[in-house]
Amino acid sequence: MTGPRLVQFHVGIGKTGSSYVQSALGAGRARLDELGITYPIEKRAEARARVGRVTSGNLRPADSLAQTLARYPEVATAERLLFSNESLHLVLTSTERDYGAEIRAAFPEARLEFLCYIRDPVEHAVSAYQQVVKRNGFTGDCATFLRRYDRPQRLLRLDEAVRAIGGTLTIRNYSRHRDRLLATFEDWLGLPAGTLPEPARPQINRSLTRGELELQRAFNQHLGLLSSQVVSDPLCEHLPDITSQVPAVPRDELAAFIERMDTEIADPRLQALVPAAEAYRVGTLDEHAARFPDPDAPEAYSFTRDQIDILARAMSFALTQRAPQLAAGRKGAGAAKGGPARADRAAARAARRAAAQAADAPTGDDPQGDG
Structure with missing residues (x-):
């Protein structure tokens, strides 16, 4: 047999602790290698993982798998390979490319195993x-996003994609295991x-307060x-320990979402x-409604002194050092076919990566908000 005998893929989904797991994988790379598991990763991403920062794993789904493997010479001699990216489930279920075929072509004789975390x-x-507000330029409100949420149905398509290439899919629910996430991942690896070492930070890639969220939405616009x-x-x-807050959602929109999720999850295929x-x-409307503010109620957003200082420093740096890059990205957005959102995801990506390198920040290229 040529090539690896086993290739394992952690495919997300986003917002199920992927950044936490990837930080542990990067920091524990040497130990994994001792155990015969090759987790190839670029040096910059490994350095970020060791200090508990976001890496998005060791795959770039926007690239072909051949391009990814070419960056990692150790792949050629590995018997067991491990890959992780929180957006990989999106690529595997895309109708625009056959990433599963790329995987099978790259590893024609290997056993293929996939791990997907879901969440309530x-x-x-x-x-x-x-x-999607934080990293993908989304300007809509939460109710708009709830109407397009499709993760249970996408899980069915993922299962079909994995079976089509002779792989096996393991499913774990982050909502059941958030306090022992690494243990579930280690169990999957055997x-x-x-x-695996605990990441340097207990929380990575946190969500936002309502004030932060609304400020980001305005800047996205x-x-x-x-x-x-x-x-x-x-x-x-820089402020990873701030407690996030849920956004405002009208009660009727929340009720419609809960009803739709109840229906979708009752699908016999998902049950099996x-x-x-x-x-x-899913839970009941009464169980969830009290957590969500009324969007029509007036609200004053507050920021701590530390938040204000971080924002002032970041904006000052952008104004003095990154203005041409930011302007180039915005100009491309206005001119590109498909409008600002599409251009921001495509034409401005190079400018984003350049600016991210200057700030040592992750690129967050996932267009679906699973990054």
């Missing part, structure tokens, strides 16, 4: 909404609990995708696919 829909949708570099990125990187111990739990 209400809490996951809120967290995913925060992510390793004893405690093999006027500056576009690149504005995360001066608002949410520095706030989350998700193990009983990992099953989705």
